Amino acid sequence: xxxxxxxxxxxxxxxxxxxxxxxxxxxxxxxxxxxxxxxxxxxxxxxxxxxxxxxxxxxxxxxxxxxxxxxxxxxxxxxxxxxxxxxxxxxxxxxxxxxxxxxxxxxxxxxxxxxxxxxxxxxxxxxxxxxxxxxxxxxxxxxxxxxxxxxxxxxxxxxxxxxxxxxxxxxxxxxxxxxxxxxxxxxxxxxxxxxxxxxxxxxxxxxxxxxxxxxxxxxxxxxxxxxxxxxxxxxxxxxxxxxxxxxxxxxxxxxxxxxxxxxxxxxxxxxxxxxxxxxxxxxxxxxxxxxxxxxxx
Numbered sequence: 001x002x003x004x005x006x007x008x009x010x011x012x013x014x015x016x017x018x019x020x021x022x023x024x025x026x027x028x029x030x031x032x033x034x035x036x037x038x039x040x041x042x043x044x045x046x047x048x049x050x051x052x053x054x055x056x057x058x059x060x061x062x063x064x065x066x067x068x069x070x071x072x073x074x075x076x077x078x079x080x081x082x083x084x085x086x087x088x089x090x091x092x093x094x095x096x097x098x099x100x101x102x103x104x105x106x107x108x109x110x111x112x113x114x115x116x117x118x119x120x121x122x123x124x125x126x127x128x129x130x131x132x133x134x135x136x137x138x139x140x141x142x143x144x145x146x147x148x149x150x151x152x153x154x155x156x157x158x159x160x161x162x163x164x165x166x167x168x169x170x171x172x173x174x175x176x177x178x179x180x181x182x183x184x185x186x187x188x189x190x191x192x193x194x195x196x197x198x199x200x201x202x203x204x205x206x207x208x209x210x211x212x213x214x215x216x217x218x219x220x221x222x223x224x225x226x227x228x229x230x231x232x233x234x235x236x237x238x239x240x241x242x243x244x245x246x247x248x249x250x251x252x253x254x255x256x257x258x259x260x261x262x263x264x265x266x267x268x269x270x271x272x273x274x275x276x277x278x279x280x281x282x283x284x285x286x287x288x289x290x291x292x293x294x295x296x297x
Contacts, residue, residue: 010037063199067161069104069295073201076247096253098283100233104295105159113173118186122167126155126188128275135181142181146224157193192216215239228287
């Protein structure tokens, strides 16, 4: 393995990768070396640029905390998270899917809430939002007994772990679908928000003259044995950034209809006007049930 020229580096690195015992790991590492070396040759990466790149990766790792995940944020900002999602769902990206990005703000152990309950746990001014949803399989049959985690940003554009003004687990809850695959709850209408820009991702967006905004959306993570864990986001098509999501997450299948009502609620006079209603159907695909690792605590 005496290196004579730059071609020998790639040849010998691939030879080492070929010793990897696990077949899938061997395939991934060989492809990584092939494409990474080709990328370096393609852009003719300089020594200074290489040192800067490794420093950025180190910085991204140091920015990880119990409440922030810079690596997940960067993956989304480069379109990687969305690409991986689409390639692994909806018939390999050829058909519509309810799957979407997990994002950097999902937490374990959200409080259980009965259907019809609220996920508001502290004073959270905003227009009332009534959500009704169904969980079905690909044939349209209801999925009963599915566990549904929901979470979203507040009307000031912050998740509760980012905002000391919000109570612990505000705007988070866990529901169970009924015999018809339904779950329903009350909350406040969310707004779009800027992703954190005080780290490496912020410098990337500034260099590209990109805005940092995500369109308003409702997160859900749905678990039922025998099905792939469904990770979804339902977007408001009226959001001004619906066509330019900084995380490349909006697909047509994920557009919800957040219907505004200016008249009083027909059965609950305590609901202020205007109020909004969202009715959405989540479609689960068969597969192994593997819960993702939470990006924050």
